[in-house]
Amino acid sequence: MQNTIEKELQEMALKVREHIVRMSTGGGCFTGASLSAVDLIVYLYSEFLNVNALNLYSPERDYLFLSKGHDVPALYGTLAELGLLQKDRLKNHLSLDDYIYWHPNTRIPGIEFHSGSLGHLPSIAVGVAMDIKISGGDNKVVCILGDGELNEGTCWEAMLVANAYKLDNLIFVVDRNQFQANARTEELIPLEPLADKFEAFGASVKRINGHDFNALSETFNAYPFEQGKVNVIIADTVRGKGLPSIQERADRWFCNFSAHEVEQLLLELHGNHYTQLTSETLVVR
Template sequence: MDSTQNYNPEQLTATAFKVREHIIRMSTDGGCFIGASLSAVDLIVYLYNNFLNITADNLDDENRDYLFLSKGHDVPALYGTLAELGILETERLQNHLSINDHIYWHPNTKIPGIEFHSGSLGHLPSVAIGVAMDIKLRGGNNKVICILGDGELNEGTCWEAMLVANAYKLDNLIFVVDRNQFQANIRTEELIPLEPLADKFAAFGAAVKRIDGHNFDALHEAFSAYPFHPGKPNVVIADTMRGKGLPSIQERADRWFCNFSGDEIDQLLLELHGNHTTQLTSETLIVR
């Protein structure tokens, strides 16, 4: 899909809201990594709807684009997005963690739309580089996205991958960092500080943009500028909020993985709906 066409922030907001509903419903009967999944929703929804050429009809087309979810524990956000795109049957989301399906805590290639399995962090940047190099060798125009967690950047393989991406001038590759400031149950800057993160990526040869990862206009402006610099791998650092959409768990270190009861799920859905209505009202007032 051409990122300059069909941009509709209101529709993206509505889709992101539905994806957040899916995530909340998957955080019971075994639970999921709800905080990080909620932080990545807007990124993934934007990419699939306004940047990547990936549809239910072209999954086997070698000319499609690719998205690799390296921070695999965010997969509920990806499952929900694939469901809203019609790539994954929505009713299958009810099978999360069921022994009768393949929908569980990390991506599985048996699910349509999943390009590569992940779970152990730090591995998919190298996989994405291999695909990007193959595309270059074939003379293709496919775009390759790899979504990384900020805590994942403690893995040395991520930085080794950046060196290789720069050496081979992979300007068809975009690393997107979901910068929600948390690694598991501690803030990144309290464990192994990452900042100044943009400067570090630039020092490794990347063309870097830093944006608000929950602002669709900012996302659209950034990705519409792709490729950011000829011959350089692209990096988007998206500043996000863990638990976005649920004030009761936002930015809470103890809410990185949750297994809620049915009653708690109902309350969280009510909270999501209430917060969504408040946001829409505030935006309307600002516009007026």
């Protein structure tokens, strides 16, 4: 990837993280999980998916399904930076006067399907990919899952169907931040060896650093990985990426910061100041 493109993606990712921090007040949001998914979503919409303000409803567009719907602040922020959603609307987060809240809503331009209850969108993505195959289209279908979400049996049922119908136009991306809600996945219900499990279901699997734009570019440019096999990318990420004070902390799953704390976190995001927020200053759910 050219250095200029990588720099532009990094700058956009920083702006998206700013949006997430600002949405972490007045009721809060799933801050840690959203921050882990930023680089994935920014790359997909900027470099890989054929989705823009002019083709949002075109049958020729590509599709992204955010199955781990609580990461939607990362998607809101990306859509806003790309001009698909007005930036001013992000101030309406959790307002009764808008549709911007904790989970994706199709009333927001660019969001393909409602999600929130985990484990359902892999099947939706399979259905769309099957329809494209039957219709002879070349659209790409991407479904982002959480690693903890993989405890839902419907994810693996979708994998069985996807491989039975040789849906090599479908990419499952696992945001592997090692946490499920407020516990580590490997301490709750271990997932590893995760790549082996996907391969046993017939998928072609690649594992990468989900914060490395060069790795993302190299991997997605190799799509489809193998003819007739569903593509799976396990993206190793860090919950709370960009904010050292909340990174990889189980109690920083859902955050509701005060306005002052938001300002401190924005400074921390830019590396200008570091404030260790105590658990007493944070509403955790």
